[in-house]
Amino acid sequence: MIQAQNDSPTPTNSPTETVKRPSRSAAEWVTFGIASLILAAIAGLVVYGWATKRDLPPVLTIHQTETVRETNGQFYVPFEISNAGGETAKSVQIIAELRVNGTVKESGDLEIDFLSENERQAGAFVFDQDPRQGELRLRVSSYKAP
Amino acid sequence: MGTSRERRNQWAGELNDLIRGASGGFLFGIPLLYTMEVWWVGSSANPPRLLLALLLTFAIVFMLNRTAGFRRTRDIYAIDAAMDTVEAMAVGAVCAGFVLVLLQEINLQTPLNEALGKLIYESIPFTLGVALANQFLSGSPQENQQESSANPGSDQGTLHATFSDIGGTLIGAMIIAFNISPTDEIPMLASAVTAPWLLLIMAASLHISYAIVFAAGFANQQKRQQQQGIFQRPLSETIMSYLVSLLAAMVMLVFLTS
Numbered sequence: 527m528i529q530a531q532n533d534s535p536t537p538t539n540s541p542t543e544t545v546k547r548p549s550r551s552a553a554e555w556v557t558f559g560i561a562s563l564i565l566a567a568i569a570g571l572v573v574y575g576w577a578t579k580r581d582l583p584p585v586l587t588i589h590q591t592e593t594v595r596e597t598n599g600q601f602y603v604p605f606e607i608s609n610a611g612g613e614t615a616k617s618v619q620i621i622a623e624l625r626v627n628g629t630v631k632e633s634g635d636l637e638i639d640f641l642s643e644n645e646r647q648a649g650a651f652v653f654d655q656d657p658r659q660g661e662l663r664l665r666v667s668s669y670k671a672p
Numbered sequence: 673m674g675t676s677r678e679r680r681n682q683w684a685g686e687l688n689d690l691i692r693g694a695s696g697g698f699l700f701g702i703p704l705l706y707t708m709e710v711w712w713v714g715s716s717a718n719p720p721r722l723l724l725a726l727l728l729t730f731a732i733v734f735m736l737n738r739t740a741g742f743r744r745t746r747d748i749y750a751i752d753a754a755m756d757t758v759e760a761m762a763v764g765a766v767c768a769g770f771v772l773v774l775l776q777e778i779n780l781q782t783p784l785n786e787a788l789g790k791l792i793y794e795s796i797p798f799t800l801g802v803a804l805a806n807q808f809l810s811g812s813p814q815e816n817q818q819e820s821s822a823n824p825g826s827d828q829g830t831l832h833a834t835f836s837d838i839g840g841t842l843i844g845a846m847i848i849a850f851n852i853s854p855t856d857e858i859p860m861l862a863s864a865v866t867a868p869w870l871l872l873i874m875a876a877s878l879h880i881s882y883a884i885v886f887a888a889g890f891a892n893q894q895k896r897q898q899q900q901g902i903f904q905r906p907l908s909e910t911i912m913s914y915l916v917s918l919l920a921a922m923v924m925l926v927f928l929t930s
Binding site: 554557558561565569572 | 682683685686690715716718719720722723726752755759761762763765766781782783784786788791
């Protein structure tokens with residue numbers, strides 16, 4: 527390796543200084559070109575994300591994705607939550623309440639760590655009673671600003 | 673010396689430099705890759721902070737490249753160090769991105785800003801590792817020669833040398849993995865993984881290990897030829913190191929998890 531680089535005569539741009547490093551080979555220029563492209567792409571995407579970022583607070587929507595699934599006497603209610611706003615929401619609290627005849631029979635809560643712009647997360651609430659017999663409410667109760 | 677040979681040497685040398693850089697990046701960057709706090713910081717960082725992180729990485733790695741660097745040659749001009757820094761950052765970003773995809777932290781559903789945040793924050797330790805690769809993975813040629821002449825190594829039995837290889841692998845595995853194995857990220861990542869994805873992770877581990885063995889091979893070629901163990905070809909060495917690592921991981925998981 528070392529020999530390979532020392533073998534080629536080293537043309538120096540400034541003969542007054544001692545040059546330990548030979549001038550860049552074609553291979554080094556090619557990798558430098560590719561590397562610059564990669565970095566430029568990353569920086570460009572950051573700037574693009576910056577330019578298109580909407581200055582909106584989080585807009586959190588939650589909805590039930592599938593029908594209720596019953597297994598072993600338990601009722602699974604799958605849901606999906608998404609953030610249509612511009613900022614990230616932290617510690618998003620989701621509450622599910624099952625009301626039968628106007629009184630809350632069962633409730634569940636769940637915390638989602640992070641929900642950034644356009645991000646979706648899925649989960650499920652589990653009830654002992656059939657949610658189809660009563661009124662099921664899924665709602666987001668709170669979040670923290672990042 | 674013919675021109676074609678010179679050119680081939682150039683490319684081989686460049687490839688070798690890049691592989692050494694990437695290996696250093698993996699060695700240094702892996703523990704932070706398995707840290708969910710870094711993912712979170714990346715997820716919630718805003719674009720100006722990401723640009724600042726890129727600039728800071730550049731500044732730090734530039735200073736490192738003035739003294740260390742991943743190339744065999746020393747950078748004495750600032751412009752060389754700057755160009756090497758760009759390359760180190762690109763190698764770091766590619767490696768970090770690859771592992772983030774492998775760990776399913778970045779997938780097709782990840783929003784752009786979040787993916788960029790994770791990538792940029794995780795690529796900082798990788799880039800530092802790339803810049804330190806020479807310190808990790810190579811001794812100076814003189815040093816190697818001294819060691820190999822001081823250690824004729826012919827009176828060691830093959831069996832003994834093989835055991836010392838395995839022991840070295842085991843110690844290395846412990847040093848790198850001890851700060852990963854007791855963390856919550858492992859069960860968390862494992863719970864989300866599917867069987868085909870596991871096979872992909874195994875394939876990637878083997879390739880990365882092979883690259884590191886290959887890079888280390890260039891550093892200590894002479895010393896290695898003195899070694900008498902049965903695992904002296906890069907392929908068998910890689911597979912042996914993978915098996916030893918699996919064993920070490922199993923032992924650590926048994927002892928470190930409740």
